Amino acid sequence: MSKEIIIIGGGQTAANASKTIKDSDKSYNLSIFSNEDYLPYERPPLSKQLLTSEKKIDDCLFYKEEFYNENNINFLPNTEVEKIDFKEKLIFTGDKNYSYNKLLIASGSKNRILNIEGLNQNEIFYLRNIDECKKIIDKVKKIKNILIVGGGFIGLEIASSMSKLEKNITLVESSAQLMGRIIPEEISRLVYEKHSQSGVKIFLNTSLKSARKKDQQYQINLSNNEKIEVDIIIVGIGALPNTDFLNSSDINIDNGVVTNEYCETSRDNVYAAGDVSNFFHPIYNSYMRLESWKHAQDHGINAGKNIINQKKNYEEIPWMWSDQYDLNLQLTGICNDYDQKVSRGNNLDEGIIFFFIKKNIIMGACGVSKGPKIGKDIRISGIKIKNQEIIDINKIIDKNIKLQKI
Numbered sequence: 001m002s003k004e005i006i007i008i009g010g011g012q013t014a015a016n017a018s019k020t021i022k023d024s025d026k027s028y029n030l031s032i033f034s035n036e037d038y039l040p041y042e043r044p045p046l047s048k049q050l051l052t053s054e055k056k057i058d059d060c061l062f063y064k065e066e067f068y069n070e071n072n073i074n075f076l077p078n079t080e081v082e083k084i085d086f087k088e089k090l091i092f093t094g095d096k097n098y099s100y101n102k103l104l105i106a107s108g109s110k111n112r113i114l115n116i117e118g119l120n121q122n123e124i125f126y127l128r129n130i131d132e133c134k135k136i137i138d139k140v141k142k143i144k145n146i147l148i149v150g151g152g153f154i155g156l157e158i159a160s161s162m163s164k165l166e167k168n169i170t171l172v173e174s175s176a177q178l179m180g181r182i183i184p185e186e187i188s189r190l191v192y193e194k195h196s197q198s199g200v201k202i203f204l205n206t207s208l209k210s211a212r213k214k215d216q217q218y219q220i221n222l223s224n225n226e227k228i229e230v231d232i233i234i235v236g237i238g239a240l241p242n243t244d245f246l247n248s249s250d251i252n253i254d255n256g257v258v259t260n261e262y263c264e265t266s267r268d269n270v271y272a273a274g275d276v277s278n279f280f281h282p283i284y285n286s287y288m289r290l291e292s293w294k295h296a297q298d299h300g301i302n303a304g305k306n307i308i309n310q311k312k313n314y315e316e317i318p319w320m321w322s323d324q325y326d327l328n329l330q331l332t333g334i335c336n337d338y339d340q341k342v343s344r345g346n347n348l349d350e351g352i353i354f355f356f357i358k359k360n361i362i363m364g365a366c367g368v369s370k371g372p373k374i375g376k377d378i379r380i381s382g383i384k385i386k387n388q389e390i391i392d393i394n395k396i397i398d399k400n401i402k403l404q405k406i
């Protein structure tokens, strides 16, 4: 097989794909083009332990520099890929071009931007990478009053971290519940209560109407007619796949780069994986795009295998988690396609899990507990989903019966 492999993007997917390839055969020539200044690192700590300074950047790297040196991986930092010529098998960065035999697009996702009447973008903070995290850390050292726009996972995790730093926090969410409609309303309410008890002021069904900078503060008009004054505005309203550099290329894009169950795109020898790919899932028989740590790991490994012709289909069951205060929230499968919803457990100490069931098969499960107590049951649920097991609902809801025995 031809040996020149290029990976676009230096995140978690790239780290896992390159490790898989090099573990199999060190003789591949492998280059990673990253527009960031850092070796591939984990993003979950950005909104958690990195923001509170409980972790350092070095703690978040997947592999230290020696790994890339020893495996002869050519990691190019601060190098933006601007376009690709799929016919000639060339990628372009500035005035240079590079040829590939196999290409992996692992460019991840980017912040959804919020335009705020009265403010320039450079007044607004977002959180997706280390540089943005550092900017927030620097700013919050000197201030007290924080507005977070967006009640999704990242917005809520920022609120939890800022609360640890004893800041005054207001959070606005434009919809009627936190964390969107994929999370059961009951869990969303428990999380709301936890934030409120910790002093976070939450406005649901509320958006930001306009803002005005006065001295070092921002005077904010909210859609519910409340007026507040804050020192920083942090926006976390979701992400979009990073596909701008593909706009002039002929490749199938629809909510990300479309791939089949082998991470293959519509172009020969071009693969995509992780946050950027809208992939076909054979178990759910549909396309999905996921933004989760576990998916970036598994999809990266799968792409690596397929690139070096160890053909393997991808059918991992989605899984993700969020940590807020002492609460651990986990979600597996998909929770929006069901004919019955049942719950197991009824308090946060032992954990509460909601199961989304269709024709007596678990499609998804979502739970919350103090600490990761729900972890085992969520993992077992994932196995049952993968095996498409017919389950007895009366047993599932009985906390006295172990889930693995059902």
Ligand SMILES: Cc1cc2nc3c(=O)[nH]c(=O)nc-3n(C[C@H](O)[C@H](O)[C@H](O)COP(=O)(O)OP(=O)(O)OC[C@H]3O[C@@H](n4cnc5c(N)ncnc54)[C@H](O)[C@@H]3O)c2cc1C
Residues within 6 Å of the ligand: 008, 009, 010, 011, 012, 013, 014, 033, 034, 035, 036, 042, 043, 044, 045, 046, 047, 079, 080, 081, 082, 106, 107, 108, 109, 127, 128, 129, 154, 242, 245, 273, 274, 275, 276, 290, 291, 292, 293, 294, 296, 319, 320, 321, 322, 323
């Ligand atoms: C703040 C935060 C907290 C999170 N917390 C959790 C969590 O608690 N649990 C969970 O399951 N998941 C969490 N996630 C999601 C998880 O981290 C992502 O799903 C994962 O990082 C995706 O990996 P990736 O490699 O596909 O993309 P990314 O990690 O986004 O990496 C893509 C890289 O490609 C670069 N790039 C883009 N375009 C180009 C280009 N043209 N040229 C060169 N480089 C380019 C990007 O700058 C980036 O460095 C979190 C994400 C964030 C941002």
